[in-house]
Amino acid sequence: MPLFFKKTRYVTLRPEEKRELPEGLWVKCPQCGEILYHKDIAKNLKVCQKCNYHFRLTAQERLQFTLDEGSFKEFDRDLVANNPLAFPGYEEKLAAAREATGLMEAIVTGEGTIGGYPVVIGVLDSRFIMGSMGAAVGEKLARAAEAALAQRLPLLVFVASGGARMQEGVVSLMQMAKTAAALEALSQARVPYISVLTDPTTGGVAASFGMLGDVILAEPGALIGFTGPRVIEQTIRQKLPEGFQRAEFLLERGMLDMVVHRKQMRSVLVRLLRWYKS
Incomplete structure (x- = not known):
């Protein structure tokens, strides 16, 4: 001791x-x-x-990582949602989202260059009411498609959304048809549309412009589907396969063209734009 x-x-x-x-x-x-x-x-x-x-990235980060420095010019920044159904608390929710994100709506649209190739671009931001699509989001995307058509520039959209915005009811659901029609005009004119699905891409956005790209890319592990896996499991009372509705699962079943790591995304987009240009 x-x-x-x-x-x-x-x-x-x-x-x-x-x-x-x-x-x-x-x-x-x-x-x-x-x-x-x-x-x-x-x-x-x-x-x-x-x-x-x-x-998950903010819209600002996505633009910074994707476009050539100093090339971005925004469209329709002041085009915003109102409250068509007088939904209780919706104005306050919009104000809070604008305060928290510095954005006016869930999508930012504009034009810029990637590797010197000009594009019209749209980026959804999941911080803004989960990137949901209301009348303003649908209108901004349709206008971006019209700008791409007028200038015959490729349209590139980074998708991140929980779906249609419930506070706008049928008005938000109408945007599915509206955006699809705008993209069909691009297709008829043989102007390319590239969609990049990020986490999450669900609901009415996945069922409309999200899955309508001439080339559909996705980031690794992104949740992609119409209804979430938990709701499906509760409905069918069955256990879903491992990785169900993740990007890799969809790629194996032919619903995507590529799953692209974020570090390679810009170089893949440059190659696509070069191919379209040639």
Whole structure:
């Protein structure tokens, strides 16, 4: 038995002396649980370095990662939704979404260049009422298609949406037909339309312009489908296959043309645009 014991001293910091880490320095990957330094993940295009999980991007980030620097010119920024059905609390929800995202609506449209090739582009942002499609989103996308047709430029749309916006009821459902008609005009004129499906692409958006691309690309692991897997399981009372409604599952069944890692997305788009140009 030792003759001497060393006393351990514990120091208790007063609340005002405790160091607090600034918020947003670290991000936990929802797939593998890895703790990631936010600057490292930003350099990696917001893809987990350990498991390649693709974090959702904002519209601004998507434009930054895709277009040539300084080439973007926005269309119809001030075209916004109203409340056609006088849905309770809808105006407040729109105001909160605008405050949180800095966007006026769930889609940003405009034109720019990728590798020097001009395109008309639309990017949905899932932070804005889950990227849902109401009258303004449908109108902005239709106008983007019309601009692409007028200039005979390829239309590129990055899709991220929970579907039609319930607060606008049948008005939102009408946008499915409206956007499909605008894209059919592009098809008749042989002007290319490329859709890139990201996580999530569901509901009326998946059932309309999401799946109407001449070339349909998707990011790895993106959830793509009309109805979510949990609702389907509850309805049919059966266990769904592993990876059901994920991009890789759909690729194997011929519903997509390619699943493209975010690091390769820009180079794949450049190759497609070069091919269309030739």
